Each structure stands twice: as structure tokens, then as C-alpha cells.
Amino acid sequence: DTAVSQTPKYLVTQMGNDKSIKCEQNLGHDTMYWYKQDSKKFLKIMFSYNNKELIINETVPNRFSPKSPDKAHLNLHINSLELGDSAVYFCASSQPTQGANGYTFGSGTRLTVV
């Protein structure tokens, strides 16, 4: 009964490819997030959606496009992958809105671009 699940767990791809990461939460939370964790473990927010509506869009290249078909799902599509996109991407959710009560994280997707 995983609360926040991401697929795939590992993704190895070549530069220039397009890939997607999927995230689903079964907690009934309204808000979902994508975070990027770099090789030094630094976590940076990328996007946040509240009930399918984009509410946070940090300075992220427009090659990254999130999509939320419903409030339980938040997917991340990345076009024209670059070496610098290699990182661990975490999905998270929260209730109430926008994380004042803390987040529940998925286990991450390790993306390696070669």
C-alpha cells in the first residue's frame, strides 16, 4: 500500500531522448510536487500542483513539462535530455495545501543521461 509511488525507479537514457516519470499518491492529498536532488543531495523544488492546477513553477527549463490528469497523479515529461538532467527526481504530496503539514515522498527516480 505505497502512499506515493513513482515509476520507473531507475532510468538510463541517451542525450536528446524524451522520457517521462510517473507519480501517483493514494493519500487523498490535494497538492503534489516534483523535487530534483543533485549528486550533492541538494533538494530543489521544481513544480507544485494543487488539485490539477499548477501553483509553483520554479526556474526550470521548459524542456520539463509536468502534467496532472487528476489530483492523485503528477507526471513529469522531459524533452531533449541533457547530461545535467542526471539526478534523482522525487515526487511528494501534502495536505493541507502546499506543505504546511509536511510532505510524503516517493522513493525517487534515478535518472542517468549518458
Place this chain on the structure above:
Amino acid sequence: AQSVTQPDIHITVSEGASLELRCNYSYGATPYLFWYVQSPGQGLQLLLKYFSGDTLVQGIKGFEAEFKRSQSSFNLRKPSVHWSDAAEYFCAVALNTGGFKTIFGAGTRLFVKA
């Protein structure tokens, strides 16, 4: 600008010894404060949180943290460390800037020696 500082990149303690991980934040008002733990290959798990009230908060796994407004600190403590506590620990701040946004510190890696 708002920031979260964890001064120690890594700390090594002996099993059974006490632990204190430091966290300082820079923010004009009292923020929402959190500590998360990340085991290798896993997502982040919420240990505890502080919003208001008693400045000493208890969390899971025997951890506690104390909010000190005068020092802008929210240090994490545990009286007796177990080998299974070896992990990366993140302090985080949720800021209400017209909408909440969570900022994470750079993390402190805890090593536990037998």
C-alpha cells in the same frame, strides 16, 4: 533571501552516544519547521515538525527538536543513537509567501560507529 543552513556536512557518533544535528534558518517570521530523514536509496521521511506552541517537539524514532527563536535554530537531538539511524538528515522550512514553499537545507550525513 530565505535560507536553511545545516553547518555540518557529516557527523560521526558512536552507537549509544547522544546526537545533535544543527539547523539555522533565515526568515522574517516564524516559519513552519521540519526534519526529514533519508536512508540510502529511499525517499525522505518526515521525523517531526514545529508550527507553534511548545518549542520542544517529539518525533518518530526517538528524535526530538527544539525551536529557539532567538537563535533562529531548530536542532535535532536523540539521546542514544542506534546503528540504524545512519542516514542523511534534512532540515526544512515551509515559508508562507502568499503561498507555502518548502526549502530544504543541504543535509547532514550521519555515520554511526560500533
